[in-house]
Amino acid sequence: MIIDCHGHYTTTPPGVGSWREAQVAAVTADPTFVGLKGSLDVTDDEIRESIESAQLAFQQARGTDLTVFSPRASWMAHHIGNASTSLFWSQHQNELIRRVCDLFPDSFAPVCQLPQSPGTSIDASVCELERCVLEMDFIGCNVNPDPTGGMWTGPPLWDEYWTPLWEKMCELDVPGMIHVSVSTNENLFTTGSHYLGADTTAFMQALSSGFLERFPGLRLIIPHGGGAVPYHWGRLKGMAEDKGWDFDSLMDHIYFDTCVYHQRGIDLLLDVVPTENILFGSEMIGAVRGIDPDTGRYYDDTRYYIDNAETDDSTRRMIFSENALRVFPRLKVGGDRQ
Numbered sequence: 001m002i003i004d005c006h007g008h009y010t011t012t013p014p015g016v017g018s019w020r021e022a023q024v025a026a027v028t029a030d031p032t033f034v035g036l037k038g039s040l041d042v043t044d045d046e047i048r049e050s051i052e053s054a055q056l057a058f059q060q061a062r063g064t065d066l067t068v069f070s071p072r073a074s075w076m077a078h079h080i081g082n083a084s085t086s087l088f089w090s091q092h093q094n095e096l097i098r099r100v101c102d103l104f105p106d107s108f109a110p111v112c113q114l115p116q117s118p119g120t121s122i123d124a125s126v127c128e129l130e131r132c133v134l135e136m137d138f139i140g141c142n143v144n145p146d147p148t149g150g151m152w153t154g155p156p157l158w159d160e161y162w163t164p165l166w167e168k169m170c171e172l173d174v175p176g177m178i179h180v181s182v183s184t185n186e187n188l189f190t191t192g193s194h195y196l197g198a199d200t201t202a203f204m205q206a207l208s209s210g211f212l213e214r215f216p217g218l219r220l221i222i223p224h225g226g227g228a229v230p231y232h233w234g235r236l237k238g239m240a241e242d243k244g245w246d247f248d249s250l251m252d253h254i255y256f257d258t259c260v261y262h263q264r265g266i267d268l269l270l271d272v273v274p275t276e277n278i279l280f281g282s283e284m285i286g287a288v289r290g291i292d293p294d295t296g297r298y299y300d301d302t303r304y305y306i307d308n309a310e311t312d313d314s315t316r317r318m319i320f321s322e323n324a325l326r327v328f329p330r331l332k333v334g335g336d337r338q
C-alpha cells in the first residue's frame with residue numbers, strides 16, 4: 001500500500017477556471033462584490049476524463065495506490081477579493097474534490113482548502129472545515145500560513161488568531177498541511193522561494209513559539225520536504241538549544257513529506273528526519289513536470305527515490321503508508337472504505 005499524502009487537482013475541467021475568472025473579474029471591478037455561489041459547469045464525464053488522463057494515469061504508472069487529494073494550491077489565492085469571494089470559491093473547490101473522490105473512491109481521499117481571507121476572522125475556515133469533515137468525509141485540510149499572497153502581513157501561526165482553527169482540527173482529529181498559494185510579491189517565485197520559504201517559516205514559527213504544545217494531538221505537515229529544515233537541521237537544533245526551545249517535542253506534531261525531486265535530497269531527508277515523521281508525497285502533477293535527463297525519470301516520481309534509498313523495508317513501509325494512516329486517522333483503506 002502506497003499512500004501519496006500530497007496531490008492537488010491541477011487538471012480541472014475548463015468550467016472551474018471560467019467560474020473563477022468571472023468571480024475575480026466581478027470582485028476586481030467592485031471590491032465589495034458578493035454575488036451568488038452559483039454552480040460549476042462541470043460534468044462527471046469531464047472530471048473522469050481529467051483524472052483518468054492525468055493523476056490516475058501517473059498513479060498507475062508509478063505504482064502508488066491512493067492520493068490524498070486537495071484543490072490546486074496556487075489557485076487558492078486567498079488574497080483575492082473579500083471573505084465571500086474566498087468562501088464561495090473554497091466551497092466549490094471542496095465540493096469538486098468530493099466529486100473526484102466519489103468517482104474514484106479507491107484512488108483518492110479528500111482534503112479541503114479553507115476560505116481564509118486576510119483581515120477577517122478565521123471562523124469561516126472553522127465552519128468550512130467542519131462542513132467538509134462531518135458532511136463530506138474529508139480527512140484533512142490545507143492551511144495557508146500567509147493568505148496575503150506573499151506579503152506576510154497577517155498574524156503568525158502562534159498568534160491567538162489561529163486558536164479556533166487548531167482547536168477544531170484537534171476536535172475533528174484531522175491534520176493540516178501548511179501550504180501557501182500564489183505569490184503576488186514579485187520578490188518571491190510561487191513554487192520556488194515562496195513555497196519553500198513558507199515551509200521553513202512555518203517550522204520556525206512553531207519552533208520559536210512552542211505554540212503546538214498548547215494543542216495536544218495537533219498535527220501539521222510541512223510539505224516540499226520541509227523546505228530548508230532538513231538541510232539546516234543542525235542550525236535549527238543548535239538555535240533551539242541556545243534559546244531554550246523544545247526541538248524534540250515539536251516532533252510530536254510536525255511531519256515532512258517527500259516532495260523532494262532528486263535522490264540526494266531524499267537521502268538527506270531520510271537520514272536526518274526521524275522516520276516516523278516522514279510521509280510519502282509526490283505533489284504530482286505539480287510544480288515540476290519534466291523528466292530529469294540524468295535519470296530519464298520524472299523529477300516528481302518520488303517513489304523511485306524512496307525505493308532506491310539505502311534503507312530497509314520496514315522504514316519504507318512507515319513512509320509509504322503506516323505514518324500516513326496514523327496522521328490521517330479518518331483515512332480508511334481497503335475493506336474499511338465505503
Ligand SMILES: [Zn+2]
Pocket residue numbers: 006008073179223283286
Ligand atoms: Zn502542494
